[in-house]
Amino acid sequence: MKRHVALALRLLLGAVFIYAAYTKLRQSWLLFALSIDSYQMLPEWAVYAVARTLPWLELALGVLLIAGLWLPYLSMVAAAILGLFFSVMVVSYFRGAGIDCGCFGVGEPLSVKTLARDGVLLMAAVALVAYTRRTTKPSALSPQL
């Protein structure tokens, strides 16, 4: 992969994470908690914990991706988060849960469109992981002895 493509992916993912954080942080955190709760996968305490922390994690991740810091690690974190979102959304969609995606605030139903969008973002993150692993010296990814 060429360097400018990796840069574009990094900026795209960073911008998406920042926008996702913004849409959640501008509304009551409990509305996001309701979106999480509607997936019916987490106990009440975990719903609150995720609703309180996830938007800030997305914001930090977005900013650091755009800044290009710790890219080998952060691209893996981004891919892991998007992979988790994608799995949860796929399971809920095929379970027939008529719920909101909760991806960018409230009011967007979980649909083939939201699945496709998350799938594309996941592929972008995986491509970025592959690129950074290829271009980073192995010593930078391994613990220093």
Add this chain to the structure above:
Amino acid sequence: MKLFSTVLLLAALAIPAPSAQTKSTRSAGPVTAAVRIDLFSDFECPACKSLHEQTIKRVKEEFALKGKIRLVHHDFPLPQHKHARKAAVLAAAADRLGKYDLVADALFRQQESWSKSGNVDAVVDEVLTPEERKKLREIANDPAILANIERDIQLGQRMKVSSTPTMIVTHDGKPNPVVGVVSYAVFSKYLNTIVGP
């Protein structure tokens, strides 16, 4: 003669006529409440049953009937549910008899059986007296009942409802959709933050 008139009057009060001004229980809470919830629901949808039984009944008791919010039920029978419209008609007719809660609870409780058999009437009949059943059948034939359901569906479409159950929580003039089944614990925590002290 006077005694006969009194008996007639009492009987008339006991069983409201289809057009009687029986207070609707589909909606609860003051119309002036700062928070309004428009619930779009389908009697044949399993998620609506869960939301009704786990959350809505308690929200009605703890918030609407205590005057903290306005809760409005709207019928939104989905096209893929063959008997949902009939269930909605019977529940709306029961509302005119002041029996909405009783009938709605029975419809959700026995959803699995009537959604397969299509015998919605039997479920409704179980919770009504013979006299009420007769009245219910008369009311259910009123075209206004179906027209109201159509109005609810159109309202839902205007409010961008795409699945059931959907609650539109309006506070400070801003509508927030809450889609799917949510627990009473999380939903009541949210309501407490917006209804104020």
